Structure formats: C-alpha cells, structure tokens
Amino acid sequence: MNIDFTAVLAVLSIVTGVIWGAYVLLLKVKNKDQENTEGKGDTTKDKSAKDKTTKEASKKEPLLVEFSRFLFPVFMVVLVVRGFLVEPFQIPSGSMLPTLEAGDYILVNKFSYGLRSPLGYFKIIDLGQPERGDVIVFRYPENPKIDYIKRVVGVPGDRLKYVNKVLYINDEPMTIKALQPYAKDPRFMELQEELGEVTHNVLQNPYESNMPIGEITIPENKYFVFGDNRDNSRDSRYWGFVPDENLKGRAFMIWLHKKEGEWPSQWPRIGTIIE
Missing domain, CATH: 1.10.287 (Helix Hairpins)
Structure with a gap:
C-alpha cells in the first residue's frame, strides 16, 4: 500500500x-x-x-x-x-545502477523545480526546471500514487533518438565510452556517458538487444527520462513523457544504505552526492 x-x-x-x-x-x-x-x-x-x-x-x-x-x-x-524543503525516499530496485542501488535512502530537494502544494501538487512559485542529467523523483504517470526515480535525458524542445544503445540529442550523439565489466555483476558493462554538462556512469548488457527509439520531439512542460541501468529500466521508452506537474524534486544525496537483514551495509555510500 x-x-x-x-x-x-x-x-x-x-x-x-x-x-x-x-x-x-x-x-x-x-x-x-x-x-x-x-x-x-x-x-x-x-x-x-x-x-x-x-x-x-x-x-x-x-x-x-x-x-x-x-x-x-x-x-x-x-x-x-x-x-517544501527536503523529503527522504528509498530506492526499491536496480533500475538506476550503478548510480543508485536497491537499499539506498536518498534525500530529494523539493524546491529545485518550484514550491508546490502538499495537497494537489500544483505549483505555487516557479523556481526552475529540470536540466539534462538531473536525477529526479516524480509521480509515475500511469499511477501517480507511485514515486519513480530516473535521469532526465530530454527537456522541452529537444529532438531525441536512441539507436544502437547510443543517445542522440538534437542530432548530436552523446559521448559514451566503456570502462570495465560491472564489479557486482560481470554480465553488465559499465560505461561513462557525457550528458550535456553532466558526466555519469551507466550499465549496459552487451548480450541484450536495445529498444530503439525513432526521433521524437519533447513537448512543452514534458520530460524524457532513462534509468542508468539502460537494459533493465522501465522508463520513458515504455510509458512516455513525465509531465511537469508530476515532478517532486531533484535527488542530491544518499543519507543511508540498508538492505533487509543488514544494518547498515556499505558505509562508504552514506553521504554520497548524486550526480
């Protein structure tokens, strides 16, 4: 529930x-x-x-x-x-690996994209909009009672496509280079992607075909999001855009990491800034 x-x-x-x-x-x-x-x-x-x-x-x-x-x-x-200021969330799955792991507890800046009413979620004061590379928490468009977390890859006005596991924005391919097999699961390859001014790591499964996206244009007040675990994430490729009114805030820090039966595990993750 x-x-x-x-x-x-x-x-x-x-x-x-x-x-x-x-x-x-x-x-x-x-x-x-x-x-x-x-x-x-x-x-x-x-x-x-x-x-x-x-x-x-x-x-x-x-x-x-x-x-x-x-x-x-x-x-x-x-x-x-x-x-209005900061809200804690728990990461339930691995769709944002390697950036966020299941069991991470994160803090979300609630005023990054404007002050919103706690009831109704309408915007009271506009303080900014998501940018490419932001890790955002939002109400899942198909069921607003559920909170999702993904990375913004397309903002209003962008022309975007995803071909052969390479992201293109306004006809420019985003630079991506292989680093090494993912330490916690060698079936996946860890890569570094440059998304505008944000450099972050993603996971790809070289043995799994990608879900290509033909060129689309992001409408006004809508955003296109991916999980960093590119071949294991249910994101905008499956259910479409995130409306501005569904935004809850920008994730900025891991304040705790705890899995069931562990207290706490992976101390080095605590205090990690999310990029």
Whole structure:
C-alpha cells in the first residue's frame, strides 16, 4: 500500500490546528461573557476568587485539546520540511545502477523545480526546471500514487533518438565510452556517458538487444527520462513523457544504505552526492 505521508501530515496539521484554535477561541468567548455578567457589587476579594477559578478551569484542557496543542507545531514543522524543503525516499530496485542501488535512502530537494502544494501538487512559485542529467523523483504517470526515480535525458524542445544503445540529442550523439565489466555483476558493462554538462556512469548488457527509439520531439512542460541501468529500466521508452506537474524534486544525496537483514551495509555510500 502506497501512503502519501506529506498529504497525511497536511491533514493532521489542519485537524489539530482547528481543534486547538477552536478551543482557544471558545475559552476567550466564555471568559468575556463571564466578565460582562459580573455584578457591579462584587468585592475585590470576590473578583480575585473568580479570576482564580477561571484560570484553573482554563488549565484543565480536555485530553484531545492537550494532544492537539502539543502535536500541531510538530506536524507543521515536519510538513514544512518534508513538503517544501527536503523529503527522504528509498530506492526499491536496480533500475538506476550503478548510480543508485536497491537499499539506498536518498534525500530529494523539493524546491529545485518550484514550491508546490502538499495537497494537489500544483505549483505555487516557479523556481526552475529540470536540466539534462538531473536525477529526479516524480509521480509515475500511469499511477501517480507511485514515486519513480530516473535521469532526465530530454527537456522541452529537444529532438531525441536512441539507436544502437547510443543517445542522440538534437542530432548530436552523446559521448559514451566503456570502462570495465560491472564489479557486482560481470554480465553488465559499465560505461561513462557525457550528458550535456553532466558526466555519469551507466550499465549496459552487451548480450541484450536495445529498444530503439525513432526521433521524437519533447513537448512543452514534458520530460524524457532513462534509468542508468539502460537494459533493465522501465522508463520513458515504455510509458512516455513525465509531465511537469508530476515532478517532486531533484535527488542530491544518499543519507543511508540498508538492505533487509543488514544494518547498515556499505558505509562508504552514506553521504554520497548524486550526480
């Protein structure tokens, strides 16, 4: 089951804020009514006793209000950080090898491509667009409840094709050179690709035929993405473009690596900057 924790946090913040705020407002109205109904003949001693009683009553908050007063600022802080600044994600598969491995926990910059509402995901402020080579997290176009991570290879206006496992952008082949067999699985070859200003490594299976793409032009507000594990990635070659409204942010760092039954494994991966 896929749970949108940001949406859950937003709802919890609203609910606890409304409960706490309504109680404070009700208390103020009640105290004002008591002040208006006080007799003019009350002695100073009587007024002091009433004030004391009112203060003691205000301290005895219902349990639900007490919990809301405590949890509301907590939910709000986490919502602001997770919804607008940085959000953690876990890598579930090997489609981004060798850059990202299954078991990597990454951090995603949520404001790289604009501030978006935690509910509805509409853009509030435009702060930038993805560039070729960015590793992005987005809502899977065929099922927006699922988050995907891939690398941007085509931006709006680009003419792109993929032939014989070579990527062409605007008729220019992207430079790619073989490095060595992949250390963790010698069936794959590790190669270095220059994608604009970004140099990164990819995997190819020399024994598996590629899925060619005839020339296409990337529409406005759409992006074309590949997995770095080129022969083992379900990406734009299969389901098409990523709309701008599906973007969640840019992946920038591995903060933990943990596989089931291990805690943690591969210490050197922790703190790795994603390029």
